[in-house]
Amino acid sequence: MRHYTLTASLIVLTIALVSWGQKGHKAIASIAEKHLTMNTKTIVNSYLQGETISDASIWADEISNDPQYKKTASWHYINLPLGLTKEQFTDYVIKQDKDNIYTAILKAEANLKDKTLNPAQKNQALKFLIHLVGDAHQPMHVSRAEDKGGNDVQVRFNNNGTNLHALWDGKLIDHEGFNYTEMAKKYDWANPEQVKKWQTDSPMQWLWESYQVSTQIYDEIKPGGNIDEASYKKSIAIIHLRIAQAGVRLAGELNRLFKDQQPNLNEKPIAPAAVVIPATKIAGTPLPKATVVKLADLKNSVGKNVIVTGKVFSLKDIKSMVLVNVGAAHPNQLLTLALKGNAKKLADKINGKTITIQGTVTMFKGKPEMVVNEPDLIKYN
Structure with missing residues (x-):
């Protein structure tokens, strides 16, 4: 061998x-x-x-x-x-x-x-x-x-x-x-x-x-x-x-x-199959389907396209992006939101406010993170 x-x-x-x-x-x-x-x-x-x-x-x-x-x-x-x-x-x-x-x-x-x-x-x-x-x-x-x-x-x-x-x-x-x-x-x-x-x-x-x-x-x-x-x-x-x-x-x-799924041998595909786009928003396209989750449950949603709501406690501009701490101040934040592209212009508007975000959940250094490029993925009052 x-x-x-x-x-x-x-x-x-x-x-x-x-x-x-x-x-x-x-x-x-x-x-x-x-x-x-x-x-x-x-x-x-x-x-x-x-x-x-x-x-x-x-x-x-x-x-x-x-x-x-x-x-x-x-x-x-x-x-x-x-x-x-x-x-x-x-x-x-x-x-x-x-x-x-x-x-x-x-x-x-x-x-x-x-x-x-x-x-x-x-x-x-x-x-x-x-x-x-x-x-x-x-x-x-x-x-x-x-x-x-x-x-x-x-x-x-x-x-x-x-x-x-x-x-x-x-x-x-x-x-x-x-x-x-x-x-x-x-x-x-x-x-x-x-x-x-x-x-x-x-x-x-x-x-x-x-x-x-x-x-x-x-x-x-x-x-x-x-x-x-x-x-x-x-x-x-x-x-x-x-x-x-x-x-x-x-x-x-x-x-x-x-592992935990049971086969359904009677399933038949529906044609044509609609392309399932990853959750990152592309300017000018409709938003993909997302699941509403709680801020504290984000660690269980890695790889999923979700909608989550939380308060912005602090932010830091590192030029290439603005890092936003949601749910608590750094290093205790429940979510790190990375604003890039057109979404960076929202930084000053959302500081201290409760926001709702749509995006794909990833993990970085043990913390849930979402990268957002387009402003219409973030809602705030």
């Missing part, structure tokens, strides 16, 4: 990626299927309505050109600066202005637990989650905006010119010569201890691992350079590890989400 770790010898690559392509995503889904409980497998099959989990894994890419799903483009990645510590990285991810892979994963999981959603919406949330867990394990999905995730970085592989995006989109996997079922069999090598450990890791940890790899890639890449056989062997070892982890972790997430 092989054991891979993210050591420097494996991470020092001269390549990058933007998408696993069909083979990679199908292999991840096939690995996940092997680690599902019988109850989870039954529920997954019910929501997918006969579609295989491997076929469902590529749906989120297939619909990328559909105008209905235009707003989901940013769900597949997150752009960050280089050189961040883990604490800085976590802070950047949580405080991003726009929807990204982290918020999309949290929202997909919240939707799968939401008993008010119809089968078509559950079908869509499941297909997004299957795909996005794979994307989260691709190092260049946690990458830089300035080179478009490697599209603008030219390299040579097999005596042909290409770019880092295309290289990792399929050329490296194709070079190995396996189809996705063979990949799933070859890559599913984790022992029970590894499976248990990987399945306890959070989505933030998945992204941090990808960020560590992409950082090393950028350190070593030479634009226009050649991807030789030695570099290929190092990179394919990383691919083995990340695809194995993605499959095992996807199964872990699904088993956890569906």
